Amino acid sequence: MDPYELLGVDRDADDATIKKAYRKLARQYHPDVNPDPAAQDRFKEVSHAYEILSDPQKRAAYDRGGDVFGGFGGAGAGFSFTDIMDAFFGGQAGGAASGRGPRPRTRRGQDALIRLDIELAEAAFGTTRELKVDTAVVCETCHGDGTAPGTRPVTCETCRGAGEVAHVQRSFLGEIRTLRPCAACRGFGTIIPDPCRECSGDGRVRSRRSLTVKIPAGVDSGTRVQLAEQGEVGPGGGPAGDLYVEIQVARHPVFTRQGNDLHCTVTVPMTAAALGTTITLPTLEADLVEEGAETDVQTSFELEIRPGTQSGTEQVLRGFGVPGLRGGRGDLVVTVAVETPTQLDGEQEELLRELARLRNETTPTGQLKAGAKSVFGRLRDAFGH
Known part of the structure; x- marks a missing residue:
């Protein structure tokens, strides 16, 4: 596919326009934001397109009709982990071989949704309900660290804690050096040799807990009440997402x-x-x-x-x-x-x-x-x- 078409820019677009278009698409299709497998494939394609158009030599070779990396969008296509992080946080890379470092194990949890059936009078005048919810909570054994008691993560020997490794590919232009997340530590920079047996190293477990939710007067079917930070606890004991309670009003025999x-x-x-x-x-x-x-x-x-x-x-x-x-x-x-x-x-x-x-x-x-x-x-x- 045409990298210009993938990024949605003209063939005479300058570097700033190309980078702006890539950042917008990277935010939309990045796996941490959009878990859809199709979005992940799209993310690889736009990353490869940006890798070509952001390099003057590669762009010139492509404009002359050259076959960059042996086929556009194929399995051999590489992309810079630094460029990906730039798309989310802005700024410039610290050099051709320097990246953003390891990604954190602690991340925000997902939002959760439950449905609550109430009577018409309760919806009209408001009520308070006690709910039982099954969500991810912080593991009490490891307190979110994911490690067995008395142990700690060790530095990854493959990437030496960088969370990314350099890949060198040969082309008619010479050697192309790119950075990719380390496969051994999955980009974390550390490895947990002795995971917590309770949470299997995730730092969280499933648990049923009780919550009190206040339903305001005037709600109707489809209304969602937000309970901040009452959703799923994130990996590594990260901050909890929000819990949304969707109201379903029962039929009334008279009104x-x-x-x-x-x-x-x-x-x-x-x-x-x-x-x-x-x-x-x-x-x-x-x-x-x-x-x-x-x-x-x-x-x-x-x-x-x-x-x-x-x-x-x-x-x-x-x-x-x-x-x-x-x-x-x-x-x-x-x-x-x-x-x-x-x-x-x-x-x-x-x-x-x-x-x-x-x-x-x-x-x-x-x-x-x-x-x-x-x-x-x-x-x-x-x-x-």
Whole structure:
């Protein structure tokens, strides 16, 4: 592949532009940042591309059509460990053969995610939960060092503690000297001859522990609560990542949530809808109150059904919905469903027939209402045509 195309630069790009493009891609595809195997292959390719274009002789040879390193992007392609570290931390290399030194064994741990099921009232008004989580914690035997008690890491004999070794490759341009992470110590510069038996040298072990998480009022399904430094402890006993608790709100038997508003449906008999009545209904706060306990919150409200209420009528009770995460509170929308009686006995049927006769409804013809006008119809009316 074309190294210019891999780095996304023009063929006449200067050294600063090439280095800037490489740093951006190295941050994106470096194995410590992106564990995807495809990203690792891509990282090798862009590193090889930068190795060619950052060297005036190699770049000139490539521009003349030369075969640099016996095939671009192949298994024999090498790259400078110094250039990789420069991409992450900036600065200049300390010489052709000097690198950034060994990489640390102690690294930050990964973030963790768990899901928590809660009730609608708990999501609305907040709650506190005790969680059991399985994460990596610091090994108590070696305290994160990874070594058996009484032992310590020793300097790697292959790289002599540098964490990288020089590789020399021959080409028609001469010998090319590059630095790569030491395979014997994996770039650490030291080797643990006697690993801790408890953690196998990793400095951390899996353990179940208890955590207290405070769920703020107003959360909804999909909301994530962050617990800083409560995730996985890093290799070598490194700093812990964060723990994210993703909320899943259970379905409520009465209320449904739409944003910060609550919706419910109340069914009333036909006679109550015709004559009017008052119904006592519970609020969402009633779910938080134990039976027989005294409370200052309003656990019920009076819903007035006006005479002649039709099925589908909505009544809005301001401020009886879900509190918002940033303040305020939604509304409670109550839909009235009028129930038509069935299975009438003789007396009830006779009374209804008498009512129909008195209202002159014994032979109703029904009423048809015009549907909503189309967009063109409304435009036509607006222009008076």
